[in-house]
Amino acid sequence: MKGFIPLLLIVFFVAYTDLLRAQAVQYGDSVEVSLLTCEPGDAVYARFGHSALRIRDAGGRDMSYNYGIFDFRTTNFYWKFLRGQTDYLLGVYPTEYFLAEYRERGSIVWEQVLNLTAPEKQKLIDLLNENYRPENRMYRYNFVFDNCATRPKVMVQDALDGRLSYESAYAADTYRQLINDYISNDAWLYLGINLVFGASADQTVGKGGASFLPELLRNDMQRASIVGGAGDSHPRPFVKSTQMAVGPFATVVETTPWWMHPLFISVVMFFAGLALTLQRHKNSRTSKLFDSVLYGLTALGGVIIFLLSFFSEHPLVDANWNLLWLNPLNLLPAILIWQRKARKFLLYYHSANVLMQLAAGVVMVLQVQQFPVAVFPLVLLLLLRTSRRIKRLFTQLLERSTNGWKWKK
The missing domain is CATH 3.90.1720 (endopeptidase fold (from Nostoc punctiforme))
Known part of the structure; x- marks a missing residue:
């Protein structure tokens, strides 16, 4: 304390x-x-x-x-x-x-x-x-x-x-609920703590x-x-x-301004990603840069959560389902997106990754673990951009033949 x-x-x-x-x-x-x-x-x-x-x-x-x-x-x-x-x-x-x-x-x-x-x-x-x-x-x-x-x-x-x-x-309260009562006015601290907390934080005390x-x-x-x-x-x-x-002392509670709130920022990011997805020039440098930054940031968050979950003695951080979408391996597409020779690997990677992102959505719906509301637009954004990457790589690398789909020469 x-x-x-x-x-x-x-x-x-x-x-x-x-x-x-x-x-x-x-x-x-x-x-x-x-x-x-x-x-x-x-x-x-x-x-x-x-x-x-x-x-x-x-x-x-x-x-x-x-x-x-x-x-x-x-x-x-x-x-x-x-x-x-x-x-x-x-x-x-x-x-x-x-x-x-x-x-x-x-x-x-x-x-x-x-x-x-x-x-x-x-x-x-x-x-x-x-x-x-x-x-x-x-x-x-x-x-x-x-x-x-x-x-x-x-x-x-x-x-x-x-x-x-x-x-x-x-x-009857959970550890997460009790702790959140003390940090709810600081939106970024609230987000950070709730990301590193795993499913064990949702147990009643x-x-x-x-x-x-x-x-x-x-x-x-x-x-x-x-x-x-x-x-x-x-x-x-x-x-x-x-x-x-x-005491006594006057109490002044400061809250995070709406325009700096992580939920507002994540919604802005989602619509920015949606705009890139719908634009005509789908292979633009801007689109690649956006995805590279997106995957890089999720990889960084995933590395932190992975280390805390598996290599620390901190309580309440194990069994963290946030790793389904904050994937430490997202560092690979963040870098390889710029490498033409890596397209085949990226097709396999994104196909597996989108399944993990869908699994994260299922965990959220079933409330296996409580997630901050601010992550919902980010998970949707990852699904949107990853699905778009899969579709584009599929059309670039595969072609239909009499026997089905095959790799282009």
């Missing part, structure tokens, strides 16, 4: 790291435990919000436990990020610096004081101190199943004398599955109770009180 730590925060984090290596964090008897939920920001890295645990006592010690820290200076960081092999770590530092970041950003931070018993609080502190040891603090980040929101929840659950019980309001999104975790925890504890004859509300720790 949270991939950026301001320089000031880093300085204090490093300083407190050296201090806390020597001894575990200790608190007084008046300790309070809170779940901090930071509302989403405008930047891509802040789009889904953030969570942290806050522990403070009457003696003035007030620390935040933040599972959202990583070091972009790590060797081959961007390659590891692409492959889903980014390691995050637990940072512990004064809450005033944690809150200052969101105050400067203009993001509201909510605080839910948890209704834990003294033994539960102490067990949680012990678990966090153990997790903060240098050999334990780093973990393999997973956007859905192991992130800055799921980690605090798991730590608190492990500390309970009993179990956490709640009916999630999001159990089930009970507790929405906890990877901080705001949804906050909402579910507000309704949760602790049951089965040794001293509890009735369910105990999980949250004792809720207040705004930072």
Whole structure:
């Protein structure tokens, strides 16, 4: 969720790291435990919000436990990020610096004081101190199943004398639906994420599955109770009180202008391709250039999706049916369209490719996987231009004989 730590925060984090290596964090008897939920920001890295645990006592010690820290200076960081092999770590530092970041950003931070018993609080502190040891603090980040929101929840659950019980309001929603709620105002981000998500993103999250999104975790925890504890004859509300720790701020939602929207651009591309298909000079250089760019762009998108689907650890990107029309091999016709000697190969290739494009249409109709609306004109455009290429190559390379069709000499 949270991939950026301001320089000031880093300085204090490093300083407190050296201090806390020597001894575990200790608190007084008046300790309070809170779940901090930071509302989403405008930047891509802040789009889904953030969570942290806050522990403070009457003696003035007030620390935040933040599972959202990583070091972009790590060797081959961007390659590891692409492959889903980014390691995050637990940072512990004064809450005033944690809150200052969101105050400067203009993001509201909510605080839910948890209704834990003294033994539960102490067990949680012990678990966090153990997790903060240098050999334990780093973990393999997973956007859905192991992130800055799921980690605090798991730590608190492990500390309970009993179990956490709640009916999630999001159990029937899919991962794609929940994520789309946070990106729908940014049409290009929406398109990109929905292209790289595969069919697994259309599975329902089930009970507790929405906890990877901080705001949804906050909402579910507000309704949760602790049951089965040794001293509890009735369910105990999980949250004792809720207040705004930072804010309020005015919210301004910016949307993509219609003339820059991918749906508008894809419709324009479709009609441009239709015009080229209907023109008289069907073998014009413009027509070849259009198809070369079209196949090249779909190949580029296909390469990205192929790598994410088969060679990354990112969640929700496997079984991606977008590869039926975003074919990485489309790089071949993008180049060979200019080679006269490659016409026979291209006839075979386009014949197979058009079947894949038709299959993509079937997948869309049957809703095997959800597709962004903006891709529909592009799939139709590919079908149109590929069919036109097949027809032209067929007439150029084949002729009718008494025994049927044969290759021209």
